[in-house]
Amino acid sequence: MNEMAIVCVDDELSILKSLEIELLETFEDRYIYEFAETADEALEIIDELEAEGTKIFIIVSDWLMPGIKGDEFLIRVHSKYPQIIKVLLTGQADKKSLEKVIKEANVYRCLTKPWNHEELVSTIENAQINTN
Template sequence: MSEMAIVCVDDELSILKSLEIELIEAFEDRYIYEFAETANEALEIIDELEREGTRIFIIVSDWLMPGIKGDELLIRVHNKYPQIIKIMLTGQADEESIERVIKEANLYRCLTKPWNNEELVSTIENAQINTN
């Protein structure tokens, strides 16, 4: 089992299931995969993984979610764990929110829904190359 994790956050369970299938198909057991339906759940998962000594490699977050939106989540994650690579996966984020995450959370990439699986996989692979 890997000591690096990918955390996916989306309020739609079907999106999380699709991400799970695609990531496991592409990367098999290279990473630990965690999935959250809310920003608060994601923050709890990230803190728990960090306490256990698991390095979170990437967080993939939707933008439009109830409660805390994805831009705010990614900024909070960046402030606490700046080494985590941030990807926003959305069909509805406005330019202002995207710009804010780029500036305040060092957003690595913004992918639009419906996403292209090859683009998501290559984004993660390129992020891996760029962090080594």
């Protein structure tokens, strides 16, 4: 059985830590969890996981990050790995950027910060159902 991974990307370490705590408390060891503070770091992690045969089924990414913003990052991921489900987690994306990333990266869902725990969990659970 291939292991499945969740990749979270946010330039704020406190956000990543909060996501880590919530994911581990909810899903325990059901998934592999990877966390990146930049889109470049996340792209490296994704390539490494894919190369070793770990299936990334969902990416949760911030929008406003230094360097590569979340929309551009998710579009890049989609062009290389279209099967990965992509979720945008943001409180600052403008309508035009949201429309672009939803269309060009096939974004599954946009969650706003601060996120609701139940909404995050149901997004991940529903995303997994959609990958099977």
